[in-house]
Amino acid sequence: MTAPRERMLRLLSLLQSGRAWPAAELATAMEVPPRTLRRDIDHIRGLGYPVESSRGPGGNYRLVAGSALPPLMLEHDEAIATVLGLRLAAAGGTGIDLTAESADRAAAKLRRVLPAALRRRTDEMLAAVEFGSGEQPRVTQDVLNVLAAAIAARRCLEFAYTAKDGPSSRTVEPMRLVQLGRRWYLYAWDLGRRDWRSFRLDRIAGPRTTDVAFEPRELPVDDVAAHLQERFHSPKSLRITLTLDVGAEEAAARLHRIDGSFEALGDDRCRYVAHVDSFEWLAVVLLLTDIGFTVEEPAEFGEYLARTGDRLMRGSKKPGPRD
Numbered sequence: 001m002t003a004p005r006e007r008m009l010r011l012l013s014l015l016q017s018g019r020a021w022p023a024a025e026l027a028t029a030m031e032v033p034p035r036t037l038r039r040d041i042d043h044i045r046g047l048g049y050p051v052e053s054s055r056g057p058g059g060n061y062r063l064v065a066g067s068a069l070p071p072l073m074l075e076h077d078e079a080i081a082t083v084l085g086l087r088l089a090a091a092g093g094t095g096i097d098l099t100a101e102s103a104d105r106a107a108a109k110l111r112r113v114l115p116a117a118l119r120r121r122t123d124e125m126l127a128a129v130e131f132g133s134g135e136q137p138r139v140t141q142d143v144l145n146v147l148a149a150a151i152a153a154r155r156c157l158e159f160a161y162t163a164k165d166g167p168s169s170r171t172v173e174p175m176r177l178v179q180l181g182r183r184w185y186l187y188a189w190d191l192g193r194r195d196w197r198s199f200r201l202d203r204i205a206g207p208r209t210t211d212v213a214f215e216p217r218e219l220p221v222d223d224v225a226a227h228l229q230e231r232f233h234s235p236k237s238l239r240i241t242l243t244l245d246v247g248a249e250e251a252a253a254r255l256h257r258i259d260g261s262f263e264a265l266g267d268d269r270c271r272y273v274a275h276v277d278s279f280e281w282l283a284v285v286l287l288l289t290d291i292g293f294t295v296e297e298p299a300e301f302g303e304y305l306a307r308t309g310d311r312l313m314r315g316s317k318k319p320g321p322r323d
Helices: 004-015 023-030 034-046 076-090 100-113 116-128 141-153 224-232 248-254 279-289 299-316
Strands: 051-054 060-063 155-163 166-180 183-190 195-200 204-213 238-244 260-264 270-276 293-297
Touching: 004 023, 004 034, 004 060, 023 034, 023 060, 034 051, 076 100, 076 116, 100 116, 141 155, 141 166, 141 204, 166 195, 166 224, 183 224, 238 279, 248 260, 248 270, 270 279, 279 299, 293 299
Parallel strands: none
Antiparallel strands: 051 060, 155 166, 155 204, 166 183, 183 195, 238 270, 238 293, 260 270
């Protein structure tokens, strides 16, 4: 049997999960007999931790909110996952416009309260992991908060939206927020189009919750995230990899109309993996943005550009004198 102090920490850690623990199951998890478990429960109650219990065959224990809350208790894997998640947020990997400073402060506070052995493990993990610095269009916390609150309250949303065909005003019944890669999407019933639509959050401006309530419609698919993933990156879509002669942040700002990911290769170069329906559209966008690039793959895209360039050159030549 473990020492009483270790048992108390273990018991608080299990109860802090928020679930209702059947007495027998909790005793098994603690590796103690039921009598010892009851004594330990009484002990932490005496310390001011509010543990609620129900009697009978289905009796269980549950930690509830009260005036005295337990310290944060994390298992080893939970602590590592939390520290890595905070570091990812600091690197911009969540797609949300959180400041690196706030994420780093939270990670530092957590590190200070970890036991020495666990602190060494998390430090080793952070030293071994590299987080990409490629930038994508970011979503502000304010926009995310407004949309999430409207979904929870079942209230219609109004916002300005900039799509490929230009700006528009939308009124929607918001249903889901979906993260795919580093991009966030709103899945909603568009009242103007009378159909389901997905909206990139970085293209939404001035979202406003209205006073109009709605009854949620039945979703057309069971898994919205999988549906959007299949729609955006269908087997028919083309995957093109380029090396761009600008930094990742500038490239993301200038190529925001093409779905893709950016990998920094230094301050003035980056790798761009684009997903498009045709060679023509990407060729036009690259021409308009005037970004220098090199085609990595597929070779067919390079051949298409060469043929297009030859055709443009022929069209630019003045006809010679007639014989």
